[in-house]
Amino acid sequence: xxxxxxxxxxxxxxxxxxxxxxxxxxxxxxxxxxTAITHVKKEIKRIHGLAKxxxxxxxxxxxxxxxxxxxxxxxxxxxxxxxxxxxxxxxxEWEKIKGGSHxx
Numbered sequence: 001x002x003x004x005x006x007x008x009x010x011x012x013x014x015x016x017x018x019x020x021x022x023x024x025x026x027x028x029x030x031x032x033x034x035t036a037i038t039h040v041k042k043e044i045k046r047i048h049g050l051a052k053x054x055x056x057x058x059x060x061x062x063x064x065x066x067x068x069x070x071x072x073x074x075x076x077x078x079x080x081x082x083x084x085x086x087x088x089x090x091x092x093e094w095e096k097i098k099g100g101s102h103x104x
Contacts, residue, residue, distance in 0.1 A: 011097050022086075029079045036072035040065065 043065045051057050 012093065026083070029083075032075060032079075033072075036068070036075070039068060040072070043068070 047057060047061050047065070050061065
C-alpha cells in the first residue's frame with residue numbers, strides 16, 4: 001500500500017491549453033493597460049497643447065482625465081488582485097506536491 005499515490009498529494013495535470021489561457025489572460029490585461037496609458041498620454045498632450053496656445057486651462061479640463069485614471073486604477077488593482085490570488089493558489093499547490101507546509 002505504501003506505493004499507492006495519495007490522491008490528496010497527486011499533482012494536477014496542466015496542458016498547453018491551460019497555459020495558453022493563462023498567457024492570453026495576462027496579454028488581455030496588458031492590452032487594457034496599454035490602451036489606458038495611450039489614452040492618458042493623448043489627453044495630457046491635448047491639454048498641454050491648449051496651454052501652449054495660451055488657452056485658459058481650468059479644473060474642468062482635467063475632470064474627465066481624472067475619471068479615466070480612477071477607472072484605470074480600479075481595473076489595474078482588480079486584475080493585480082486576481083493574478084495574486086491565482087499565484088498564491090498555484091504556490092500552495094506546488095508546496096503541497098513538494099511536501100511542504102505552505103498553508104496547504
